[in-house]
Amino acid sequence: xxxxxxxxxxxxxxxxxxxxxxxxxxxxxxxxxxxxxxxxxxxxxxxxxxxxxxxxxxxxxxxxxxxxxxxxxxxxxxxxxxxxxxxxxxxxxxxxxxxxxxxxxxxxxxxxxxxxxxxxxxxxxxxxxxxxxxxxxxxxxxxxxxxxxxxxxxxxxxxxxxxxxxxxxxxxxxxxxxxxxxxxxxxxxxxxxxxxxxxxxxxxxxxxxxxxxxxxxxxxxxxxxxxxxxxxxxxxxxxxxxxxxxxxxxxxxxxxxxxxx
Numbered sequence: 001x002x003x004x005x006x007x008x009x010x011x012x013x014x015x016x017x018x019x020x021x022x023x024x025x026x027x028x029x030x031x032x033x034x035x036x037x038x039x040x041x042x043x044x045x046x047x048x049x050x051x052x053x054x055x056x057x058x059x060x061x062x063x064x065x066x067x068x069x070x071x072x073x074x075x076x077x078x079x080x081x082x083x084x085x086x087x088x089x090x091x092x093x094x095x096x097x098x099x100x101x102x103x104x105x106x107x108x109x110x111x112x113x114x115x116x117x118x119x120x121x122x123x124x125x126x127x128x129x130x131x132x133x134x135x136x137x138x139x140x141x142x143x144x145x146x147x148x149x150x151x152x153x154x155x156x157x158x159x160x161x162x163x164x165x166x167x168x169x170x171x172x173x174x175x176x177x178x179x180x181x182x183x184x185x186x187x188x189x190x191x192x193x194x195x196x197x198x199x200x201x202x203x204x205x206x207x208x209x210x211x212x213x214x215x216x217x218x219x220x221x222x223x224x225x226x227x228x229x230x231x232x233x234x235x236x237x238x239x240x241x242x243x244x245x246x247x248x249x250x251x252x253x254x255x256x257x258x259x260x261x
Contacts, residue, residue, distance in 0.1 A: 002242060005031030005060040005084070007052060007075050010039050013066035013089065013231055018042075020235035021064075027242065030060050033075070052078040062242050065090055068150055073097050076112070080104040086112035087241040089234065091155030098251065105250050113245045113252045116155030118237030122211065123255045125226040126156070126163045129213045132222055133167030136215035138176035141193070144202040144210040152201040153191055156211055159254065161193025164213075168195060208233075 004021050008014040009032035018040065021029045030047060032040055033055065037048035049055055052063070052075045062085045065076055072090040077097075079086050081104055093114070101112055117123065133139065143157040168174060175196055180189055190200040209228040214221060228234065237255050244258050252258075 001026060001028045003028050003030045003059070003061045004242060005029075005033055005047075005055065005063045007033040007063055007065040007079070008067035008071065008090075009034040010036035011066060013234070015040065016231040016235065017064050017066060017238060020232075020239060021242075024239055027239070031055060031063075033063070051075065052082065052084075055082065055084075057082060060084055062087060062245055064088075064238060064242065069093055077101065077104055080108050080110045080112060083108055083110050085110050085245045086114075087238060087245055088112060088114040089118055089238065091116050092151030098253075101251050111245050111248050111250060111252070113241040113248060113255075113258070115237065115241065115253070115255045116159045117209070118234040118241065118255060119209070119226065119228050120236055120255075120259070121226045121233070122156055122209075122228070123237070123259060125211060125213065125224050126160050126254075127256065128224050129160050130163035130167040132213075132215050132224065133164040134171035134173065136217050136222065137173055138216040139164055140190070140198045140200065140214050142200045142202065142212045142214070144204070144207050144212075146207045146209075147203050147205045149203060152203070153193070153199040154201070154209070154211070156209070157199045157201070158193055160211065160213060161195065161197040161199060164193075164197050165195035 004027050006014050006017050021027045032048045035050045063079045064087045065072055066089045069092040141157050141160055143154045190198045193199045212225040214223050240258055
């Protein structure tokens with residue numbers, strides 16, 4: 001039985017994670033970490049604390065973090081320092097934090113799996129985009145999220161651009177030049193990901209998490225799209241990561257390596 005704590009337990013994703021952990025026969029929820037942990041209704045007693053530093057040593061095997069970048073930047077290093085394995089779904093952490101996690105993991109022996117998206121369909125989208133980039137030069141990414149998401153572009157879009165860049169590199173292709181010569185409104189052509197891939201971010205109430213990757217060449221387009229219409233879509237990947245993290249030394253980025261080829 002894997003003992004699990006949830007960081008950000010009172011948030012929307014945190015509550016969804018709690019339900020998934022409670023339903024898994026091989027996992028046991030032992031702790032809720034959130035300043036508002038007392039607001040989470042459960043039919044049994046678990047440890048409730050405001051921050052990771054308040055946890056008892058060894059109380060959990062794995063902590064799952066779905067918070068915000070500002071919270072995660074303090075809580076996930078603290079978790080690794082305390083020897084807790086980590087599954088992290090918070091995006092927007094930046095290279096500095098990721099480098100910090102590498103160093104802490106090396107000294108503490110605790111592992112982490114950090115993924116921009118835990119939906120299996122989103123992981124497949126990124127895999128398919130890498131393959132398509134071997135045959136198309138022109139591509140743009142449009143990502144859509146709910147109006148409470150604080151970072152833009154999404155971690156999934158950034159990782160998708162990375163996969164496209166890898167596909168191009170493997171095939172010797174290069175991105176098509178932007179034909180725009182006059183921008184009437186700043187930002188109209190979106191931001192730029194790796195290898196100058198355009199990324200457009202949409203934030204609206206009513207959305208959850210969606211991404212569309214559009215490839216184009218003369219006479220045709222190829223669109224790859226994934227839609228998470230409910231937060232439960234992320235739970236299968238989260239549970240895979242919880243079960244695997246103890247066997248994956250160091251920091252694993254992305255869910256791709258955990259899935260069968």
